Amino acid sequence: MVLTPKEVTDALNGWLGTEGRANVGWTSPGSRITGYIVHPNFRGLAPKERQDWLWNGVPKPRGGDWTGLNAVFKERATQIGVILAYSPDEYEQLFDTETDVA
Amino acid sequence: MPSRQSYCEAAGEHLAAADSSHAGGSYATAHYLYGLAVECILYAHGADFDRRHNLQRQYRSSNYDDIVPDDQKQDIATALSEVQLRWLSSDRYEGPRSLVKQLNARRVSYNVRGSKLKENSAQLGNAARTLVELGVKSWS
Numbered sequence: 342m343v344l345t346p347k348e349v350t351d352a353l354n355g356w357l358g359t360e361g362r363a364n365v366g367w368t369s370p371g372s373r374i375t376g377y378i379v380h381p382n383f384r385g386l387a388p389k390e391r392q393d394w395l396w397n398g399v400p401k402p403r404g405g406d407w408t409g410l411n412a413v414f415k416e417r418a419t420q421i422g423v424i425l426a427y428s429p430d431e432y433e434q435l436f437d438t439e440t441d442v443a
Numbered sequence: 444m445p446s447r448q449s450y451c452e453a454a455g456e457h458l459a460a461a462d463s464s465h466a467g468g469s470y471a472t473a474h475y476l477y478g479l480a481v482e483c484i485l486y487a488h489g490a491d492f493d494r495r496h497n498l499q500r501q502y503r504s505s506n507y508d509d510i511v512p513d514d515q516k517q518d519i520a521t522a523l524s525e526v527q528l529r530w531l532s533s534d535r536y537e538g539p540r541s542l543v544k545q546l547n548a549r550r551v552s553y554n555v556r557g558s559k560l561k562e563n564s565a566q567l568g569n570a571a572r573t574l575v576e577l578g579v580k581s582w583s
Contacts, residue, residue, distance in 0.1 A: 368503060375508050377499055385550075388524035392517040422508040423520045425499055425527070434549070435497060435527060 344420040346374050352414070353378055356407040365424060373422030377432075384428035391426035447487045451582050454483035458575045465568055470560035471539045477564070477571040478530035481523075484578035496532035498523060510581040518573060525570035529563060 346366045353363035357380050365376030383391050396418075398409035411418050427435065445453070461476035482496065490505035502508070502523060511519050529551050537545055543559050546552040551566075552559040 368506070368508065372506075373508050375503055385553075388521045388528070389517075391524070392520050396517055419513050421516075423502065423511060423516055423523065425520055425524050431528060435499070 342417065344374065344414060344417045346376075349374050349410075349414075349421060352410070365421075373420055375422040375424060377425040377427060379427050379429055379432045381429055383426050384430065386428075388426070395424060395426055445486075447489065448582070450483045450487035451579055454480045454487060454575045455579055457483060458571060461568060461571070465561075465564045468561075470558070470564040471534075471537060471542045473564045474530065474542065474560070474567055475535045477567045478526060478532070478534065480575050481526050481530075481571050482532075484575045487582070488578060498527045498530075507578060510577065515577070519577070522570040522573040525566060526574070529567050529570075 349365050350363050353365070354361075357363060357378060360382075361378060361380030363376065363378045365374050365378075367374055378395070386394075394407070394409070396409050396411050398412060399407045410421055410424075414421065457476045457480035461473045461480060464470070464473035464476060481498065482490075482501065485498070485501045485505050485507055486492075488505040488507040488510070490501040490507070493500045493504075528549060529546065531545075534542060534545065539560055543552070546559060546563055552563060555562045
């Protein structure tokens with residue numbers, strides 16, 4: 342069953358809540374879904390740990406009940422490609438624009 | 444405009460030159476060349492030109508993601524993030540001292556003992572190598 346960008350966006354926004362946002366999509370139909378997410382809790386967190394949160398879930402002591410893309414989409418997670426994770430200030434620096442997150 | 448094959452060759456050339464610069468202690472030069480090597484490998488895989496040299500946009504417009512094995516997605520994302528958070532195309536105009544200031548402003552030089560430039564160059568080199576080697580391998 343084909344995974345859509347909307348399904349991934351909805352799952353990520355459910356995790357990130359109102360403080361964050363997700364921007365993912367297909368490069369072309371049939372390609373993997375790629376993009377980025379933004380959230381204040383990524384501030385000061387190493388890129389490797391951000392990826393671990395994204396794909397494998399957030400450790401309980403750090404809060405949240407996010408189980409990660411692998412658990413949420415199971416075998417369909419192979420239809421998702423590289424997703425980068427930024428803090429809001431990193432996003433502003435890299436994209437030179439204001440974000441609507443804290 | 445160079446061909447994709449030419450960009451691929453340039454990526455390998457810049458990576459090797461960056462490694463030599465790093466080994467010789469020219470960390471600011473190595474820093475710039477590592478980032479340039481990553482840009483070249485993304486262009487080799489069809490990235491659109493981005494006037495701000497934004498690696499995320501370049502990645503998304505390329506077909507590089509198609510060559511990333513499923514079990515390496517996190518490693519590639521980590522490597523791309525490391526490069527993007529440390530490197531700007533305009534760093535070619537920075538001397539060693541001003542580059543340290545830039546790295547501090549980008550908050551990528553926390554808790555570094557010793558030379559921040561050397562440590563940054565080493566981290567950037569590892570990330571660039573991950574991206575370039577996979578990209579070049581897909582051509583062979």
